[in-house]
Amino acid sequence: MSDQTPLIEAPKSRVPLIAAVVVVVLAIVGVVTFLVVRGGDDAPRATGGDKAPALSKDKPVKVVIGAVNASEPYWDTFKARAKDAGIDLEIKDFADYTQANPALSQGELDVNQFQHLVYLAQYNVANDDDIVPIGATAIFPLGLYSQKYEDVADIPDGSTVVVPDDDSNQARGLLVLQSAGLVKLKDGGSAFSTVADVDESASRVKVKALQADLTATSLPDVAAAIINNDFVTDAGLKFSDAIAKDDPKDPKALPYVNVFAARAEDKDNAVLQKLVEVFQQSQDVLDGADKASGGTAQFLTTSPAELQASLDEVETQLRATKK
Structure with a gap:
């Protein structure tokens, strides 16, 4: 686990x-x-x-x-x-x-x-x-962070959001984005979803996968990023800075x-x-x-x-x- x-x-x-x-x-x-x-x-x-x-x-x-x-x-x-x-x-x-x-x-x-x-x-x-x-x-929880926006609703349509490129965190990050209303996954999403499963025509943002230790450093260049917990404090962020995260009530987070x-x-x-x-x-x-x-x-x-x-x-x- x-x-x-x-x-x-x-x-x-x-x-x-x-x-x-x-x-x-x-x-x-x-x-x-x-x-x-x-x-x-x-x-x-x-x-x-x-x-x-x-x-x-x-x-x-x-x-x-x-x-x-x-x-x-x-x-x-x-x-x-x-x-x-x-x-x-x-x-x-x-x-x-x-x-x-x-x-x-x-x-x-x-x-x-x-x-x-x-x-x-x-x-x-x-x-x-x-x-x-x-x-x-x-x-x-796995969190979504931004240096430009304080609320998910403020993220412009068509902007870029990054997720970790490793299989498990990529899937989990995509589920966070879907729960936040930023993307729609073609199969509804699962623990094995990838960026290829993003329905671009039905999503508000574009999603790019980066190496997990680079998602935090990408923040100046993107609208927001899913950042693994082990990199949050190293990036000078606090967990409370997350603008979205897993919802324990969402069956996809279970x-x-x-x-x-x-x-x-x-x-x-x-x-x-x-x-x-x-x-x-x-x-x-x-x-x-x-x-x-x-x-x-x-x-x-x-x-x-x-x-x-x-x-x-x-x-x-x-x-x-x-x-």
Whole structure:
């Protein structure tokens, strides 16, 4: 899977596009999280049986949480809130995010939280796996910036707007432009759209793709530019300067929500569901996570069923691109 998570620079090839996407996104947020649920010597294991153990402060269920950059203060807060719910959290660092899904699939982990749905779809399709989302965390928006205009409505018809040329951010940038009313995509838009999919006759602006690290430097010469989150502050901009960004309520943005993920057989596990609930309903945890993201996180509580439907759609689209 921020891309601020999520907003990633992906490789040029379309199939492995998500791996690179997630690296940059999550690097911006400064945190990549892998959650593990397993029993310690004195605690029952949350998964691996027919029934999840009951949660109790007197006999907590052991949960090992793995994270890259576990020094963010909100992890200690999360640990305290989980303890209140009968979950004994132990934080563990992982050096390589690419190990998280294979480890989950092989049973070494019981749940992870580091990826958005597009990345998860990429992994499942590439590995013929069926890891599923069990809860949402946040979208880390991709923004449109301008040095000339303070509102999208002020951008003149026929002017040029640039998007990153990497596959994933190009598609996501085009969806932002479509949501803002600047372009219309021939197929309605998807996580795999390109500039070639822009319906020029029905669009207000012309779209040009540039190398991701050049979109910010192009601002003096164009009407506006989609800028990956990792280049925003380097360009002397603030995230609040964006004149348009992903709308979490837009179904087209849903594939970019970060999720808790588990093996298919554990999708209804009560302990894992409680862990998601603790994250989503603990305001001090959310405040800390938002601070770690530079104030860009847009938290969601999208249902697992909706997340799964979006994942299925992206996987179908991805398989179609491979034919």
